[in-house]
Structures are given as structure tokens and as C-alpha cells.
Amino acid sequence: MRIISGKYGGIRLNQVKGDKTRPTTDKLKEAIFSMTGPYFDGGVFLDMFAGSGAVGLEAISRGMGQAILIDRSRQAIDTINENLAKLHDDNVQVIKGNSFTILSELAANETKFDMVFIDPPYKQQKILLVLDKLINLNLLNDDAMVIAETDNTVDLPEEYNSFTAIKRKNYGLTNLVIYKYKEEV
Template sequence: MRIITGEYGGRKLKAVPGNNTRPTTDKVKESIFNIIGPYFDGGNCLDLFAGSGGLSIEAISRGMDKAVLIDRDPLALKTIKENIAVTKEPEKFEVYRNDANRSLDLLKGKKKFDLLFLDPPYAKQEIEKQIEKIIASDLLNNKAIIICELDKHTHLKETIGAAISFRKELYGSTQIVMYEYINDQEETNE
């Protein structure tokens, strides 16, 4: 595993030891970022099931300002911190050991995000409920992108609240579903 491009491009990342996490392959990660825009002009990123932290680190490498990474596995947290150290910019990252749903309650009213990664363990997916909760908690900026990584047999709705699916891709047994959050109230104020 590595950081593909951007400020930290080419640096190696560690995978979480054991079988509790499933790292996003470099091929899938590169494809995701080629679709959503290879580089960013700032913004905040939330990685709700961070694993090794590879997706958020890639987002920061490509121009996001800050990333919040959440995982409850102690081995994942240790790996995330080791991978963040590779960037030599730990101030751009906040890492929390917490349950995904509980962390959403804690973030409510404190931060808003422009990019969201949802890559839960395949057997424990509640992606639609989590997106609904994220929207209800007002955690997304208008036009935020939501990236969901799931098993190829899992079906997600085309629209979840104000999040509208704009792309689906299959990579072997992995499916990527991308949503854009459109807040009509913010749209009319612009």
C-alpha cells in the first residue's frame, strides 16, 4: 500500500495486521480519486471506518485541509497513527477511537465535511442509516461527496435524503457507490 500522488505521493503505508480490516487496494483508491477529482482545493474529510487511514491520507495528500479518522479497533488506530507519521504533518489529522454511530453524535455541531468515506466491515453495514444520520446531524457542506465501499451484492438506494448517487463501480468483489449531497437551502442562498 502507498500514497498514490500529491504532496506525499509514493510514500509507503502499513496495513492493519490481522483480518479485521480490509484495506482499499491502490487500484480502487486511484480510481476513486480519478473520479471525484484528482486534487482538492481545501476542505474537511471524515473517514468513519478508517482502517489504515489510507483514504484520508490520500485526500490530504491531494489538497484537503483536515481529516477526522474514526475507528474502534486498537490495531487500526495504531496503524493509522504510524501512517500519519509518514506524512510529517500530524496536525492535519484528528484520530478517535470510537464507534461510528456514537462519533456522529459527538461531531454534531462541531464540524462540517466536504468528503466522507464509509467503508464499514461488509457484515455490519448500515450505510443508508449512517448517511441519513449524517445528513440529519448537519455534518455535510453543500455538494459534499460521499464515497461508500461495500460488497458487490449490497444494494443502496439511488437517493438517501439529500444525497444523490452519481456513480457506481465494481472492482472484483468490491463495489464503490458515490453520492453528492445537495442542500437546497444552501443552494438558494448562494
């Protein structure tokens, strides 16, 4: 596993040890960033179930201005910090805790996101709950993108509240859906 492109392209990343965390493969990371735009000029990225941190670190490498990576596993947090140490980048914040609780704390600080990656454990599909929480807490900038990674048995809707699916793709056992957020006026 590595950072594929951008200013940190080629840097090898550690994986979370054990079988409790399912890494997003390099193939899926490349698909995510080819569907959302390969490079960015700033913006704030959120990964709610960060695992090794690979997706958020890829976003930083490709030009996102800031990334917040959340995971509740101590082992995952340690791995993220090991990977972050290879980059020496101060624009990444690593938070240990329950993603839903942390979202409330971020909302209290008036944090807003331009891109959110949601890849919860497949057995606990919480994508629609996360979308609701992002809206209810006013955590998204207009035109924010939300990337949902699910197993291939989950069929996410084309439209949900203020979200419209703009791209979707199946990769064997995994589905990716990219939602665009539009603030209701």
C-alpha cells in the same frame, strides 16, 4: 500499500495486522480519487471506518485541508498513527471510538464535511444509516460527496433523502458509489 499521488505520493503505508480489517487497495483508492476529482483545494474529509487511514491520508496528500479518521480498533488506531508519523502532517485528527457516537460529538462542535468515506465491515452494511445520521446531525456542506464502498451484493439506491448517486462502479467483489448531497431548501 502506498500514497499514490499528491505531496506525499510514494510514501509506503503500514497495513493493520490480522484479518479483521480489509484494506482499500491502491486500485480502489485511485478509482475513488479519479471519480471525485484527483486533487483538492482544501475541504474537510471524514473516514468513519478508517482501518490503516490510507484513504484519508491520500485525501490529505491530494489537497484536502483537514481529515478526521475514526476507528474503534486499537490496532487500527496504532497503525493510523504509525502511518501519520511518516507524513508529519498536523491536519489529520485520529479518533478512537464508535463512529456513530463520534458523529454526535463532531456535530456538537459544528464540524461540517466536504467529503465522507464510508467503508464499514461488509457484514454490517450500515451505509443508509450513516447517510441518515449525516443529514440528521447536519454534518455536510452543500455539494458534499459521500463515497460508499460495499461488497458486490449490496445494491444502493440511485437517490436517498438528499443524496443522488453521481457515479457507481463495480470492481469485482467491491462496489463504489459516489453520492452528492444537496441541502433541502
